[in-house]
Structures are given as structure tokens and as C-alpha cells.
Amino acid sequence: MPEPYKKPYLTYQQQLDRLKRRGLLIGDEAQAIWLLEALGYYRLSGYFYPFRRQSDPKDVDGKRVRQPRLDEFAAGASFEQVSLLYKFDQSLRLLVMHAVEKLEVAMRAKLAYLLAAQDTCAHLKAELWNPKYCQVPSDDPGAPPRQSNYETWLESHEKLVGRSKEDFIKHFREKYAPPIPLWISIEVWDFGLLSHFYAGLNESDRRALADQFGITRAVLLASWLRSISHLRNICAHHSRLWNRTLTDNPKPPGQNEVPELDHLRGDANMHSRLHVYGTLAVMQYLLKKAGFDSSWSQKLKGLIGDFPSAAPIATLHTMGFPADWSELPLWN
Known part of the structure; x- marks a missing residue:
């Protein structure tokens, strides 16, 4: 006890x-x-x-x-070393959030363009989602009724849109009758709602978005978006990031499936996937595929390059960074 x-x-x-x-x-x-x-x-x-x-x-x-x-x-x-380590972590969180912002906006735009071609309110059409995502879980007799993942998603969506004070949401409510089209409502979604939206889509739509990033299996992108959402939440709550073991890790690609991420494969590289580096790596891959320049990777390399002098007792190993990470094609 x-x-x-x-x-x-x-x-x-x-x-x-x-x-x-x-x-x-x-x-x-x-x-x-x-x-x-x-x-x-x-x-x-x-x-x-x-x-x-x-x-x-x-x-x-x-x-x-x-x-x-x-x-x-x-x-x-010394206390000074602790202070430098804290400042390093603070800078890392800010840098991660900068990348998350780019990816979040890009994913919103791509998903809205892809799905709205089928229906202006595709996010509210259960028939456009994966049937399994819309199924109500079976319960033991006498247990309280449960919601489907889709119904839970809809509740979260309505809360976000309902409490939004954005001028464009206010303008829509004043001028038009509901529902709000996907390309408008998606602008107030957080990364968690976005990642669950992608996870719940039917397989053909999930593959269509994954194809835009050179990913052959939609399950990989779904896993990566969950991991990024998890990392984003850690940063948003100003929690320690630098040597954290993550509870939602990116699924590694198969051999030669995503060559730039081959170094995440295998049991020998489990440490990199479980810690911050694995999610940073998939973020960098998605940024490159979305067409962003190398400024974020260069800033990350600069920050990590200062780490040993900032905290000589602590090590980069606890963050999952491979010894030669900055020389890998992914980061160049």
C-alpha cells in the first residue's frame, strides 16, 4: 500500500x-x-x-x-550546468513547436483539399470514414453504452468549433446556416483532432494522402501523426523533453520502404525510436516531402551541436540521437 x-x-x-x-x-x-x-x-x-x-x-x-x-x-x-540544460530543453521545445506548426498547417490544407472534393462537409459524413472507426464497441451485458470512435471524434470537433472565437467562424455563423464546411472548420482543429481524423478515414483516402509524402502504407503516416501529436502535447505543456522516453512512438518503415528512415529500423535502433529522436526524424522527413526548406534541420543541428558544452555530464544518447545523425541524408 x-x-x-x-x-x-x-x-x-x-x-x-x-x-x-x-x-x-x-x-x-x-x-x-x-x-x-x-x-x-x-x-x-x-x-x-x-x-x-x-x-x-x-x-x-x-x-x-x-x-x-x-x-x-x-x-x-553545478547549478549553472543545470540551468544550461534547462535552457537547452526550452530551446528544443520551441524548435519542435515551430516544425509542428508547419506540418499542422500543411496537413490541414492537404486533407481539406482531398476530402472536400468528395463533399464540402466530408468530416461530418460517416459513410466517408472507415466502417470500423464508426462501429460501437461491444460491451458486456448490463454495461453502460459506449460511443464509436467516430462519435467521440465528432464530440471533440463540436467542442473545438463551438468555443472558437476566430473571426472567420463568427462571420460564418452570422451569415450562413450550419454545417461549417471542412476547409473552414479544419482551421480550428488541434493536432490531436487532425491525427484522429486521418486515422479514421477510409483506406483509399488515407493512402491518397500518404502517397503525397512518398509513403506506401497509410498505417505509417497514421502512426507518425500520433507520435507528433504526443510530442506536441509535451511541448505545449512545457514539460521536459530532452531525455524523455515517449509513450507513443513512430512505427518504423519496412526495409527500403522509406530509405531516409532506414536507420530507425530493427531492434538495434529501438532506443532511437523510443526517445525524442525517432519522432524528430519522421517530422524532418515530412517537412522535406511537404516542400519546406532545410532551415529547420539546420537550426536543430546547430542546437544539438551546442549540447555537449552545455551539459557535459548529460549525454545525447538519452535522447536517442545516433552518433552520426547529422551526416545522414535525412538531415541534409
Whole structure:
């Protein structure tokens, strides 16, 4: 049974004193106090972690198992290094959001153009969706009734459109009767609603969009859009990104299916897919196929290139970056 939380409240000075007792070097105490005030000790704790001493592994069932890090900091670890690591992560989140914006707008435009040719309100026509997506899940007798994925999507769609304060939505409501055409309503969708829309379409429409990106299987693009949406949500909530293990990873392509992403294939490259790099790689691929220039990849290479000097104790390995990643054709 979980035990009650008993850690006490600490003032900023007490927080700083605790860090000093644990061996963290504090060069500018006033600056350190300001960062604790501006960011919070708990938020910074994720950035303190890689600078803490590594405990010795233990034998468990005949295997050497790594143990959690100790409370004490490694020799030479400083608050300045933690601050630089935090600033790096902040810059990475902003850069990711910049790419997400480009992809989100491009996907909206392509989907609206593709589907509206069939019906101006294709998003509201269940017959244009995958029948399985519109099926109501079967329940045990006596269980509360459930919705289909399509009905759940419609509810989310109505909420987003209904609470929108965009002038073009207001203009439509004042001048025209509902429903709102796809090419108008899609402009207020978030990336999550967009990715679920693509996932729910019939296979021919999913393939038609995937073909525009040189992807032979629509299931790949559906997986990649989910992963990008997951990464986008992490960034939007200002959560730690730099060494995060993602819970929604991009499905790797088959051999020679997407040559620029072959380096994500196989068990040996599982680490890259599970961490941030895998999703950044598919984002870069989609940006290139959408016709965007190389400015984003160049900015990412510049930021990552500064990482070792910013945090010498932490490593790029925890983000899934291969050693030679910047030389791969994908990034050039």
C-alpha cells in the first residue's frame, strides 16, 4: 500500500541549502534563488537528475540491474550546468513547436483539399470514414453504452468549433446556416483532432494522402501523426523533453520502404525510436516531402551541436540521437 507523502515544505533558501549539502556547486546564489522562484524546485528536479551520482548496479535474478541515482551530486556538478540544460530543453521545445506548426498547417490544407472534393462537409459524413472507426464497441451485458470512435471524434470537433472565437467562424455563423464546411472548420482543429481524423478515414483516402509524402502504407503516416501529436502535447505543456522516453512512438518503415528512415529500423535502433529522436526524424522527413526548406534541420543541428558544452555530464544518447545523425541524408 502506498505510504503518505511526508516531504516538508521548504523555503527557497532551504531548497538551495539542501542542494549545497548534496554537493551541487552554486556559483551565483542570487541567480540560483531566482531560478528556483521562477521555475520551481520540482520542475528543475528532472534536470538535476542526470547530475546526481550513479549508484552501483545490483544482481537481480542473475542480471545486473541499474539502480536509481543517489541524492548526492556527482563531483563538479553545478547549478549553472543545470540551468544550461534547462535552457537547452526550452530551446528544443520551441524548435519542435515551430516544425509542428508547419506540418499542422500543411496537413490541414492537404486533407481539406482531398476530402472536400468528395463533399464540402466530408468530416461530418460517416459513410466517408472507415466502417470500423464508426462501429460501437461491444460491451458486456448490463454495461453502460459506449460511443464509436467516430462519435467521440465528432464530440471533440463540436467542442473545438463551438468555443472558437476566430473571426472567420463568427462571420460564418452570422451569415450562413450550419454545417461549417471542412476547409473552414479544419482551421480550428488541434493536432490531436487532425491525427484522429486521418486515422479514421477510409483506406483509399488515407493512402491518397500518404502517397503525397512518398509513403506506401497509410498505417505509417497514421502512426507518425500520433507520435507528433504526443510530442506536441509535451511541448505545449512545457514539460521536459530532452531525455524523455515517449509513450507513443513512430512505427518504423519496412526495409527500403522509406530509405531516409532506414536507420530507425530493427531492434538495434529501438532506443532511437523510443526517445525524442525517432519522432524528430519522421517530422524532418515530412517537412522535406511537404516542400519546406532545410532551415529547420539546420537550426536543430546547430542546437544539438551546442549540447555537449552545455551539459557535459548529460549525454545525447538519452535522447536517442545516433552518433552520426547529422551526416545522414535525412538531415541534409
